[in-house]
Amino acid sequence: MATPTEEYNILFLGETQSGKSTSIESLRKYADPNYIIEKENLGDGIFSKTSAVSTASICTNLPSYFVTDKARKRVDYGKFIEDDQEDYEDELNDRKSYQLEREESYADRVSFRLIDTPGLNDTALNDESNIAIIFKALENIKSIHLVVITVANNPFTEGLKDALKAYVHLLPELNGNIVFLHTRIDYSKMHREETVFAHYMDEKTKILHELMGRNTVPHLLIDNDLNSQRTIRNCITQNTLRNLLDLAKLNQPIRVRVMVMNKTDKMLIVDDVLKQKYTDQIQAREKTLGGKNREEQEVLTQIGDLKAKIAHHEQHLLDIKRDLAFYDKDTLVLLYEESYQQGVTLLGFMEGVKTMYFPGKKRASSPEFVHHVIDHIDILARNVNVLQDAGGFNHPYWAVRFRRRKHQNGLYAVKIYITKRKMFIKKIENWKTIETTHQGKLKDCIADLEDLERQKKERKVQIDELVEQLKMDYYLLGRVSTTTLDSKVFHALVAAQVYVRDIGTSSTNVERFYFQNKGALDGLEHFVEDDAPLPVNTSSNTNDKGVDVAEVPNSNSKEDEFKSEVDAITKAVKGMGVDMDGDTEMEE
Numbered sequence: 001m002a003t004p005t006e007e008y009n010i011l012f013l014g015e016t017q018s019g020k021s022t023s024i025e026s027l028r029k030y031a032d033p034n035y036i037i038e039k040e041n042l043g044d045g046i047f048s049k050t051s052a053v054s055t056a057s058i059c060t061n062l063p064s065y066f067v068t069d070k071a072r073k074r075v076d077y078g079k080f081i082e083d084d085q086e087d088y089e090d091e092l093n094d095r096k097s098y099q100l101e102r103e104e105s106y107a108d109r110v111s112f113r114l115i116d117t118p119g120l121n122d123t124a125l126n127d128e129s130n131i132a133i134i135f136k137a138l139e140n141i142k143s144i145h146l147v148v149i150t151v152a153n154n155p156f157t158e159g160l161k162d163a164l165k166a167y168v169h170l171l172p173e174l175n176g177n178i179v180f181l182h183t184r185i186d187y188s189k190m191h192r193e194e195t196v197f198a199h200y201m202d203e204k205t206k207i208l209h210e211l212m213g214r215n216t217v218p219h220l221l222i223d224n225d226l227n228s229q230r231t232i233r234n235c236i237t238q239n240t241l242r243n244l245l246d247l248a249k250l251n252q253p254i255r256v257r258v259m260v261m262n263k264t265d266k267m268l269i270v271d272d273v274l275k276q277k278y279t280d281q282i283q284a285r286e287k288t289l290g291g292k293n294r295e296e297q298e299v300l301t302q303i304g305d306l307k308a309k310i311a312h313h314e315q316h317l318l319d320i321k322r323d324l325a326f327y328d329k330d331t332l333v334l335l336y337e338e339s340y341q342q343g344v345t346l347l348g349f350m351e352g353v354k355t356m357y358f359p360g361k362k363r364a365s366s367p368e369f370v371h372h373v374i375d376h377i378d379i380l381a382r383n384v385n386v387l388q389d390a391g392g393f394n395h396p397y398w399a400v401r402f403r404r405r406k407h408q409n410g411l412y413a414v415k416i417y418i419t420k421r422k423m424f425i426k427k428i429e430n431w432k433t434i435e436t437t438h439q440g441k442l443k444d445c446i447a448d449l450e451d452l453e454r455q456k457k458e459r460k461v462q463i464d465e466l467v468e469q470l471k472m473d474y475y476l477l478g479r480v481s482t483t484t485l486d487s488k489v490f491h492a493l494v495a496a497q498v499y500v501r502d503i504g505t506s507s508t509n510v511e512r513f514y515f516q517n518k519g520a521l522d523g524l525e526h527f528v529e530d531d532a533p534l535p536v537n538t539s540s541n542t543n544d545k546g547v548d549v550a551e552v553p554n555s556n557s558k559e560d561e562f563k564s565e566v567d568a569i570t571k572a573v574k575g576m577g578v579d580m581d582g583d584t585e586m587e588e
Helices: 020-031 077-082 085-093 127-138 158-170 172-177 195-212 231-250 265-290 294-327 425-455 457-481 487-496 503-516 518-524 559-574
Strands: 007-014 054-060 064-068 099-103 110-116 146-152 178-183 219-221 260-262 332-341 353-358 376-382 384-391 398-404 411-419 484-486
Touching (some): 007 020, 007 231, 020 110, 020 178, 020 231, 064 231, 085 231, 099 231, 146 158, 146 172, 146 231, 158 195, 158 260, 178 195, 178 231, 219 231, 231 376, 231 411, 260 487, 265 457, 294 425, 294 457, 332 353, 353 384, 376 384, 425 457, 457 503, 487 503, 503 518
Parallel strands (some): 007 146
Antiparallel strands (some): 064 099, 260 484, 376 411, 384 398
16 A cells, blocks of 8 residues: 555544534544544534544545445436435435445645544533643644534534633634534435525524634535434535545645644733733833932933843833834735535536636735735635636636536635745834834944943943843733733643633743743744643642734835736736626626
8 A cells, every 4th residue: 555645633622422523533533445434533412522632544536426226327416406305215224226436646645643632512521622632632743734623503602602712812814724614414405496495504504604704714614423324425425525635735835833722811910900000000010210310320321221222122122122023924824715505405506607716806006005926826626617717826817717517526725935034024124124123223222332331330230130121020010911822832831731720820920931931032032843742840830720814014116016916917807708797707
């Protein structure tokens, strides 16, 4: 058997008993038909069996499945959707007339690592414990290609909404790599006459899009029936699993070690308390420096003021370097995505030509939009005929016209990327300008300080002690003022359990953690992107249990250059027969 050429990591998240473990078992069976499903490791519908993060690896060349009749002729079961609802359901439930066939792919075998996690609001663990377990497991994973959020075919609960909000808030960079897997779906409900179910799914999808903050998240539907003997239903399930793995291959990997994570609500509450404390403390220390007797200690006071300014400029420079290290790089950032999926519901209908284009008329004509040359584009097309395309890599635009093949599951997805450096060029230039200003002021302050210290060396020790306290205050204030954390820092905070106690105790633990680990944290933020864990000191802390789509910056290009770019893109897209005021051009 050939050795897999690539490996993709898929993280499964979802509410307790939403079908994460069952979906993983189904994927293992898809990759290896001889695999025996371990049903004893699955939940019973009430209690979860997944109390810790577990991983399973599969190797596959992504085969597809089809149905044949008794004469071994291939059956286009998509035509059954045109039948009456009762006849359609009879065909779905038929166990004797058809058999399932596996069509091997000639593609290279690839490996997928499937990461199962406890559900938030788990029946055996609390939310904080689950979050800690998940992030501990991610320490040994370099990158994530796909995040599968399982959603059971049940009404939305407040617990599920809170769980999804937690995922989206905590892991903003993974937002572009998320797919929703709707589990326990009865395929017979997908008939065109099932308008109640269609409305139910539309409303559910709207809620999910509102929670995600975007409406371009892919959705897949699966029944999760491990005991099914019904041929057509099983064929639909197997090909859905294949599409899920295809999405993992489509995405750009998100490096876990260097991604930015948002602080939790508990972290923000504790840090706000410390922020006020350090703000008051800094004001008090600066007042002490400024209140010196200017007649008797004028030079000493000036030294203190200058050192406070130096600490201020140094901290600003460190913050700017940290920002530049995050944004001034060639990492690819998702700029635009769009997908077309034709589910089972409309398999029997002929469709017109579909059109996708970027940036689109409204966006391209907006004075705030910056026209970037596309650095990378990923396209996944299945069962569609591409009629025409234009632009793409090294162009400021992209467009395509295609048609779904009749009676086929059509899929066309595109993701367009530019480098992070291009995306945030205006911010980077602004930061560098500010950096130069602070460097100049810092240099002037240092020169003045040296002149004063030559005059009053005997007062240096007293002033230095006060300034060192101010520097630590500025450092701690900077730490608790930010709403995001480097992933290594986040993991270290979770491992040290500094936020698991009450507000007062947690505040003390946070101060101790940042004070004791300042050197390690500063070393980390000199931006060596390794995969070693952060060597923080947790000996004095309590050990009781407790990827966006980025916003495109404003353009500063001249008005005539801006208009010429818009005209060029509009001309190229219209040359393909695209109606820029609509979504598709229909043909009989």
